[in-house]
Amino acid sequence: MDTPPRNKNCESHICAIDVILAYDNRPSKADEILSAHSHLIPKYKGFSRICQFIFLTLLRNKTLIDALLKEFSKKPPRKKLRALMEAAAADLISAPKDRAPKVADSWVETAKKLCSKSEANYVNAFLRAFPKLRKKIELLDGSPKSLSVKFSHPEWLIRRWFEQFGPEKTLQILEISQVPSKVFFRRSPAKDAGTLLEKFDDDLQACSQDGFYSMKPGCWQEVSQLLKTPFFYVQDPSTSLSPSMLAPKVGESYLDLCAAPGGKSRMIADLVLKEFLKTGNSHASSQNSQKLATLVSVDTGKNRMQAMLENFSQIDFIDFHPVDCDILSSNLPAHLKNNCLPTEFDGVLLDAPCSNTGVLRRRPDARWRLSEQDIKISSKKQSALLEKAAAFVKDGGRLVYSTCSIDFEENEQVVRGFLEKHKEFSLVEGKTFLPSENSDGCGAFLMKKAPSESR
Numbered sequence: 001m002d003t004p005p006r007n008k009n010c011e012s013h014i015c016a017i018d019v020i021l022a023y024d025n026r027p028s029k030a031d032e033i034l035s036a037h038s039h040l041i042p043k044y045k046g047f048s049r050i051c052q053f054i055f056l057t058l059l060r061n062k063t064l065i066d067a068l069l070k071e072f073s074k075k076p077p078r079k080k081l082r083a084l085m086e087a088a089a090a091d092l093i094s095a096p097k098d099r100a101p102k103v104a105d106s107w108v109e110t111a112k113k114l115c116s117k118s119e120a121n122y123v124n125a126f127l128r129a130f131p132k133l134r135k136k137i138e139l140l141d142g143s144p145k146s147l148s149v150k151f152s153h154p155e156w157l158i159r160r161w162f163e164q165f166g167p168e169k170t171l172q173i174l175e176i177s178q179v180p181s182k183v184f185f186r187r188s189p190a191k192d193a194g195t196l197l198e199k200f201d202d203d204l205q206a207c208s209q210d211g212f213y214s215m216k217p218g219c220w221q222e223v224s225q226l227l228k229t230p231f232f233y234v235q236d237p238s239t240s241l242s243p244s245m246l247a248p249k250v251g252e253s254y255l256d257l258c259a260a261p262g263g264k265s266r267m268i269a270d271l272v273l274k275e276f277l278k279t280g281n282s283h284a285s286s287q288n289s290q291k292l293a294t295l296v297s298v299d300t301g302k303n304r305m306q307a308m309l310e311n312f313s314q315i316d317f318i319d320f321h322p323v324d325c326d327i328l329s330s331n332l333p334a335h336l337k338n339n340c341l342p343t344e345f346d347g348v349l350l351d352a353p354c355s356n357t358g359v360l361r362r363r364p365d366a367r368w369r370l371s372e373q374d375i376k377i378s379s380k381k382q383s384a385l386l387e388k389a390a391a392f393v394k395d396g397g398r399l400v401y402s403t404c405s406i407d408f409e410e411n412e413q414v415v416r417g418f419l420e421k422h423k424e425f426s427l428v429e430g431k432t433f434l435p436s437e438n439s440d441g442c443g444a445f446l447m448k449k450a451p452s453e454s455r
Helices: 010-025 030-040 042-060 062-072 079-094 097-114 117-138 144-151 155-165 167-177 191-200 220-228 237-246 263-278 302-311 332-338 372-390 412-421
Strands: 184-187 204-206 212-215 232-234 253-257 294-299 319-324 345-351 393-403 425-433 442-449
Touching: 010 030, 010 042, 010 079, 010 097, 030 042, 042 062, 042 079, 062 079, 062 117, 062 144, 079 097, 079 117, 097 117, 117 144, 144 155, 144 167, 155 167, 155 372, 184 191, 184 237, 191 220, 220 232, 232 263, 237 263, 237 345, 237 393, 237 425, 237 442, 253 263, 253 372, 263 294, 263 302, 263 345, 294 302, 302 319, 319 332, 345 372, 372 393, 372 412, 393 412, 393 425, 412 425, 412 442
Parallel strands: 253 294, 253 345, 294 319, 345 393
Antiparallel strands: 184 212, 184 232, 204 212, 393 442, 425 442
């Protein structure tokens, strides 16, 4: 959403304040906190969208808001008052200039109901001084330290990006990371998907990436109906890179590792369907005597596996096998063999767990949970996972490694280290893709295993 849904009564403000206090008391993933408040506490259900917008805007501008509060007063306010001021500041940051006075007035009214008279006056003074305070922050220089305050990213991460991408590209990454991501839909290649899409011409806009559409602001209620069909999936265009590199074909077998919640598996299935429809066939279903391809999707954990099963509940043209197995600590080859599944595949996709540095606009809390050591730990685990993944590739088969990170240590460095050990694999294509207005950042690399006779 580009603009927050507006409901300026005191109760909606209280809900947003409570979410911020919950995060301050026990920092955890933003979606976990929001889910707990919107689903477990009845009074929050009517304000879940407002809470989400204000909370994520705060996380996206946390260092900036901290600096504004310090600039306004050296003496920190009490915890609940600070949460109110943070929520108000986040709301002001997202508000159009012509609405800013009304937004400030609404928060002052809330302060009058929740706080003492002197504290309400304190909030009023802060919000009236807000534009001037913010302008002062925006005039800071372009050093990593200043950019850390202005764009609310850890200073160590900005310095790291300076080294990897240079100041100009780093500034572009920071600017994009501050803008809430659009909601993207991907459509199935099935003919029925195109027919259904025509009913939503006023709600969706086609993207440059084939089959992807961005939702226009305020249209979720209408467009979400598409998710009840087997033809549409909420997915960022960046996630199409690795399945497309795999180039799935009819009659082949594919292994998707670290697959949950199943977005890339779904795309592999749809790319196979697209190839099938090119042959002139009008449809594919379970009524056919043979499935179009075999797809084994592996992950572990009850909730993650359930999400993957739900995403495939309406797909019937692929021989789909979900496997609950820890790739590193369990014997996946034995598990596959015991369930009469292939142990070698035409294509293997490893979408490895990572630092999430390519999706910080979508997950703004991740920047505050991340440390430089975490990237080193991720890189080591990714290398171990890639070693495991390679064992499942047939001679002449394809191996795709991907992350939602933009860090070289998790992308190029992992692939380079793997290729130095495995001369039977060669790099076909791939690189780190930086985030853009219409796509998250990621890394995606296609490698091919040489046939045995050529080695």
